[in-house]
Amino acid sequence: MLKFVLKGLIRDRSRSFFPVLIVTAGVLVTVFLTAFMSGYMESMVRQNARFDTGHVKIVTNAYADKISQKPYDLGFIDSESDFEQWKRDFPSIRWTPRIYFGALMDVPDEEGNTLEQGDVFGMAIDLWDPGAVQDIHLQEALVQGRIPQAPSEILISQELFSKLRLQLDSTVTLLGSTLHGAMSFQNYIISGTVSFGVHALDRGGIVTDIEDARLFLDMEGGASEYFGFLPDGIYDDGEATKIKREFNARYNSEDEFAPQMLALTDQNDLGFMLSYAGLALGLINVVFILIIAIVLWNAGLLNSIRRYGEFGLRLAMGERKGRLYKWLLVEALAVGVVGSLIGAALGIGLIQYFHVHGIDFGAFTQDTSMMVENVVYLSADTKNLILGIIPGPVATVLGAMLAGIGIFRRNTAKLFKELET
Amino acid sequence: MKKILSILLPILLFAGTICAITAEEILAKVDENMNAGTVKSTARMIVETRRATRTMSSVSYAKGTDTAFTEYTAPAREKGTKMLKIKDDLWLYNPSTDRVIQISGNMLKQSVMGSDLSYEDFMEEIELAEAYIATMLEDKIYDERRCYVLDLMAKTENLAYSRRVIYVDKERMVPLYQELYAKSGKKLKTMRLSKVTKIKGRWYPLQVVFKDELKSGNGTTMIIDEISFDIDIPDHYFTKAVLRK
Numbered sequence: 001m002l003k004f005v006l007k008g009l010i011r012d013r014s015r016s017f018f019p020v021l022i023v024t025a026g027v028l029v030t031v032f033l034t035a036f037m038s039g040y041m042e043s044m045v046r047q048n049a050r051f052d053t054g055h056v057k058i059v060t061n062a063y064a065d066k067i068s069q070k071p072y073d074l075g076f077i078d079s080e081s082d083f084e085q086w087k088r089d090f091p092s093i094r095w096t097p098r099i100y101f102g103a104l105m106d107v108p109d110e111e112g113n114t115l116e117q118g119d120v121f122g123m124a125i126d127l128w129d130p131g132a133v134q135d136i137h138l139q140e141a142l143v144q145g146r147i148p149q150a151p152s153e154i155l156i157s158q159e160l161f162s163k164l165r166l167q168l169d170s171t172v173t174l175l176g177s178t179l180h181g182a183m184s185f186q187n188y189i190i191s192g193t194v195s196f197g198v199h200a201l202d203r204g205g206i207v208t209d210i211e212d213a214r215l216f217l218d219m220e221g222g223a224s225e226y227f228g229f230l231p232d233g234i235y236d237d238g239e240a241t242k243i244k245r246e247f248n249a250r251y252n253s254e255d256e257f258a259p260q261m262l263a264l265t266d267q268n269d270l271g272f273m274l275s276y277a278g279l280a281l282g283l284i285n286v287v288f289i290l291i292i293a294i295v296l297w298n299a300g301l302l303n304s305i306r307r308y309g310e311f312g313l314r315l316a317m318g319e320r321k322g323r324l325y326k327w328l329l330v331e332a333l334a335v336g337v338v339g340s341l342i343g344a345a346l347g348i349g350l351i352q353y354f355h356v357h358g359i360d361f362g363a364f365t366q367d368t369s370m371m372v373e374n375v376v377y378l379s380a381d382t383k384n385l386i387l388g389i390i391p392g393p394v395a396t397v398l399g400a401m402l403a404g405i406g407i408f409r410r411n412t413a414k415l416f417k418e419l420e421t
Numbered sequence: 422m423k424k425i426l427s428i429l430l431p432i433l434l435f436a437g438t439i440c441a442i443t444a445e446e447i448l449a450k451v452d453e454n455m456n457a458g459t460v461k462s463t464a465r466m467i468v469e470t471r472r473a474t475r476t477m478s479s480v481s482y483a484k485g486t487d488t489a490f491t492e493y494t495a496p497a498r499e500k501g502t503k504m505l506k507i508k509d510d511l512w513l514y515n516p517s518t519d520r521v522i523q524i525s526g527n528m529l530k531q532s533v534m535g536s537d538l539s540y541e542d543f544m545e546e547i548e549l550a551e552a553y554i555a556t557m558l559e560d561k562i563y564d565e566r567r568c569y570v571l572d573l574m575a576k577t578e579n580l581a582y583s584r585r586v587i588y589v590d591k592e593r594m595v596p597l598y599q600e601l602y603a604k605s606g607k608k609l610k611t612m613r614l615s616k617v618t619k620i621k622g623r624w625y626p627l628q629v630v631f632k633d634e635l636k637s638g639n640g641t642t643m644i645i646d647e648i649s650f651d652i653d654i655p656d657h658y659f660t661k662a663v664l665r666k
Contacts, residue, residue: 062471106522108520114522117523117525178535180472181475181536182498187520
């Protein structure tokens, strides 16, 4: 039967060309959109994990209350022995300390007086830990110069570097407040410039070694946050939530400076956004199925008007209505599968291209503080491809079912009469 | 009796009118007490944070309302840090970096050493009578002292606080309490002045508690340990050269 159906579809192109075209276009759009949405969310999770949330994060209760302000004065001090204990308790997690702080960068003239000034956002990491350096892709982000190799060396965002008309190896002064609120001054040498491709950081970010930040902020042996990354580097909400519960049950208390663990989805509304993205992906598929089904239903009805004579003749020859209906569905399935395969093949090509080259959204993210990469790379996950293909055959079969009902509401006599005309 | 009253009443009313002090006169008297040609003071600033209480000591010199110089003497981390104000400019000097840093723009609104005072507060040495238009409100008792209550509205846009409500001790003509408001009408800070002492013929509060109403905490206490008015202060104290000395 299938062989006969396919022969009919190939020989009578008017029966298959238009539906295949629609399914191809639809599947192509769905596969692309699914891969884009998925890539966008992966980018958001990846960037947040690298720069802002970790897969899990340990902060103090007081810090957690005002976490959006990054209040380092409510961070940990003298917490090195606690940190070692946490590392022993959760050996599968890779831990790293961070300090985020704000300061004023002052550029001196030849006499040491203020020449230029700018507000900076400081990110202090353990520059002697290759894992911590790799976490934020520091080597890749380096535009000029080198990663700090000595105390009091910093990296500065390329944008700020140009704005303040700085030179490599020039000295700048940071003016800020210590953890205790005292005035803090420190001279730094600019060892290089960076561009992370995240406008929130590239506007006025500096990267410094955590020991320098501890000295500057009077946070001996402390950190504002301890980041934790899951073993394979991929965020797993179930695993992160399990670790979080275990940690908080063991260490969290009423004390305002007691440690508290947060999972990635507890921060920056990422939990909501990830759930929303899943919903959006499902919605795209449902909308696609509905639109394509309506279009194919319509096409099927038009097509069947042309085939009234054929149906009339077949009924006159004794073929049952049910068999004809089944025939139509098999035809639709064949069209759906062929259209989906072509659409998926074209989609794979597009996805592969944008998976490698990405789509530059830099112009749209200039004024946003969201942690999204300027270039979004499409996800090449097979799951997304399957998710994009499934609606193709479903829509064609659904369209044929609807069209078929329309045809068979006409009685046999009327269809047979069509044979005479 | 009616005849006596008809003669006495206008006289009493007239006397009352000529004795009543105006809001402008109160402000002028407050300025007389609070401002001097030159001032040298030694003070402590006590800042309470969620983690600890810190005390910073300083010695300050001021000439008129335009120039002021402060050097921090303790604790060790702040020792040698200097601040110089000349008119609308403010410079900071830090010995560990040997840098003179100008503070301007948004930075002026930042807290000084974690206190409830901003750099702008440090800069604002003004004569109230010149800067504000005063309206008398109903008298109040504050800290067991009878006080005039004045509502002050800024004459110009460039003041840090566009409105102030001040309670002035009726007897000593010293403000005991102030509320400082933003242009939007939001209360930003309060000041509670106490330990009013007579020094060389003028009344002066030796303790001030500043409270940033937008921050939690108990506020910042400024205690003046020593103060001298109208003394000779060499001009070089008010030049940028003093910062690196």
